[in-house]
Amino acid sequence: MSIVTVQLGQCGNQIGFEVFDALLSDSHSSQGLCSMRENEAYQASCKERFFSEEENGVPIARAVLVDMEPKVINQMLSKAAQSGQWKYGQHACFCQKQGSGNNWAYGYSVHGPRHEESIMNIIRKEVEKCDSFSGFFIIMSMAGGTGSGLGAFVTQNLEDQYSNSLKMNQIIWPYGTGEVIVQNYNSILTLSHLYRSSDALLLHENDAIHKICAKLMNIKQISFSDINQVLAHQLGSVFQPTYSAESSFHYRRNPLEGFKDPALYTSWLKPVNAFNVWKTQRAFSKYEKSAVLVSNSQFLVKPLDMIVGKAWNMFASKAYIHQYTKFGIEEEDFLDSFTSLEQVVASYCNL
Amino acid sequence: MTQSVVVQVGQCGNQIGCCFWDLALREHAAVNQKGIYDEAISSFFRNVDTRVVGDGGSISKGKICSLKARAVLIDMEEGVVNEILQGPLRDVFDTKQLITDISGSGNNWAVGHKVFGSLYQDQILEKFRKSAEHCDCLQCFFIIHSMGGGTGSGLGTFLLKVLEDEFPEVYRFVTSIYPSGEDDVITSPYNSILAMKELNEHADCVLPIDNQSLFDIISKIDLMVNSGKLGTTVKPKSLVTSSSGALKKQHKKPFDAMNNIVANLLLNLTRLDQMFSDAFSKDHQLLRADPKHSLYLACALMVRGNVQISDLRRNIERLKPSLQFVSWNQEGWKTSLCSVPPVGHSHSLLALANNTCVKPTFMELKERFMRLYKKKAHLHHYLQVEGMEESCFTEAVSSLSALIQEYDQLDATKNMPVQDLPRLSIAM
Secondary structure, three states: OEEEEEEEHHHHHHHHHHHHHHHHHHHHOOOEOOOHHHHHHHHHHHHHHHEEOOOOOOOEEOEEEEEOOOHHHHHHHHHHHHHOOOEOOOOOEEEOOOOOOOOHHHHHHHHHHHHHHHHHHHHHHHHHOOOOEEEEEEEEEOOOOHHHHHHHHHHHHHHHHOOOOEEEEEEEEOOOOOOOOOHHHHHHHHHHHHHHHOOEEEEEEHHHHHHHHHHHOOOOOOOHHHHHHHHHHHHHHHHOOOEEOOOOOOOOOOOOHHHOOOOOOOOOOOHHHHOOOEEOOEOEOOEOOOOOOOOOOHHHHHHHHHHHHHHHHHHHOOOOHHHHHOOOOOHHHHHHHHHHHHHHHHHHHOO | OOEEEEEEEHHHHHHHHHHHHHHHHHHHHHHOOOOEOOHHHHOOEEEEOOOOOOOOOEOOOOEOOOEEEOEEEEEOOOHHHHHHHHOOOHHHOOHHHEEEOOOOOOOOHHHHHHHHHHHHHHHHHHHHHHHHHOOOOEEEEEEEEEOOOOHHHHHHHHHHHHHHHHOOOOEEEEEEEEOOOOOOOOOHHHHHHHHHHHHHHHOOEEEEEEHHHHHHHHHHHHHHHOOOOOOOOOOHHHHOOOOOOOOOOOOOOOOOOOOEOEEEEEEOOOOHHHHHHHHOOHHHOOOOOOHHHOEEEEEEEEEEEOOOHHHHHHHHHHHHHHOEEOHHHOOOEEEEEEOOOOOOOOEEEEEEEEEHHHHHHHHHHHHHHHHHHHOOOOHHHHHOOOOOOHHHHHHHHHHHHHHHHHHHHHHHOOOOOOOOOOOOOOOO
16 A cells, blocks of 8 residues: 655655655654554554665655755755665656746646656656555645646646546645745645645645644744644654554555545535544554544635635736736636635535 | 856946955855855856866866856946956956956946947847856846946946847846935936836846945944945845855746835844844835835845744734735735855845835936936937937836836825725625
């Protein structure tokens, strides 16, 4: 049951590194209350899920790293290699020089088609390495240019070429007070496209994680590294092998299966299907007991509504639109995105 | 990583350029301990084996052999460029990348633009092409010049059109030194406004700076530090070079004409939060302007050194209530962090703002222009140049008037309540 992770853009790659690091260090950490046999099964399952084995015993992450600028990928490659515990595959990267200028249109319409073949080839090679492939985990931000635009393009391609596999996108929601001038445009374009091609969208807000660091962890000078580690910790605990109610002896549940229901349609779900409980006795990463809640709820409506509102105000004054039409994203494309997202907001509100 | 080429034009442009290259070398020397030619250095420098004759000497990796600035030096008088070539930086410049003449432009935009423009057009194009060929991913041209004189102002803006035609995909960022009120060049308003029309049409981004503001800042630094290093500490370009953490250049213009960006560089002479407060005060701008009482269209904050995201967010939240942003861009911030501090400091902040506070400077300039133009003072110096007509003047001043009007319209929205526009409603 292997998952291939696709890390896109600066944010995606920095988080991806922390996730693999957290997964492996959890798998090596103390077993807590469970038996030795169970611990071994846990470790084996985790390894198989996220890493492939190399001759000299250093696990290689099942990951594809994509960015339109080289510096972040280079940093992540060397950080992983320096850890001595795991590393990224030698040919698992795709890099360019120029970046995407925080422009969704550039990522989607220019970089996407231009590098489609190369990127999909690397992904295919990684998938072929898996004995039993369960799906894709795509990590990206929605405020920038590469993660958001190229991420949307790649997800669409994955839907076309691997329509039977599950795709889950981990998306980072930018700080409300502004990190990128056109973050609202990039966000609505990303979300509206992903709603069509992804199976599940897992959202994390920078503001929320920032608060966790400040209030719950009391970190004084919070760095992006702190934020990414908290996030990786959360993701790690979602993805590590667990039991579900039915199968008690094998860590074979496909973690992505629980997310099969597309983000929109929950109103007709029977209560028993809506709530899945997975558990394990094995401790996660130094915590004796921990629980993670992943939910599809109306919690999303307020932030989504706010982003759509801001993007709409900016769109009404036509600000920055010329940067997008320059690369083939026209006003109609914006209107389509607005329409789909208003529908999402309305659907959630009607529940 | 991408490369940039610096084009320094005229006396002022070349003098500033010289300080820039000196600082760039010192910045890299401070972090590049092993003398390896890496991607960071390659953004502004080539690595050349000087023993090889001709063009084949470029080395792309490994140890630094001889660094050559990615620069084109242009001046219609020889004095300044000659001084540079005899000074400590002489080996940094490739002598093939110079264009000089003897007589100068006589503080006359028309001579710089029309006469020298057509005379040197081919040579200029050739030098640009050469410098572009040495780059594998050219992203930006940085042009440094003054507005009040003849060469920097006239020829400096002439070459913008050449760059736009030849390299349409490459950004053109211009650092323009505007004349202060007490400028000793009488015709500086003419030169400046004729140049501004060109900047409006052919530059992607303009950082206007005036000498008086620089003097004021240096006096303040002197008072605080008592070390009197004039001219070397405050260089707006210094923030654009960086070592292992390169800055992404995303200067976004909401509308094509609004390309004047007010720059503000704060070095760590004060506490971290104080640095942020100062960045928005009128006493620390590189142009005489008061951004706090004007309207922001967008603002970019680039911090260097040991500053974390929480410091940045905290200060944005703290200062935001006292700043006015245009209604459709209330969160118009672009933030970036670079862990490498500038040489000799522990941290620094560069704030680039697209703000209507540039308007008074432009209006003042227009007034000075009109005082001369109404009397037709010195006009004959310009009109006697081939290709110059009175229409050049009237077009230039109406281009400026149109720009001032756009800023006016934005300012009018300043204190109005932010109204959310009606959104699409969906039939379920």
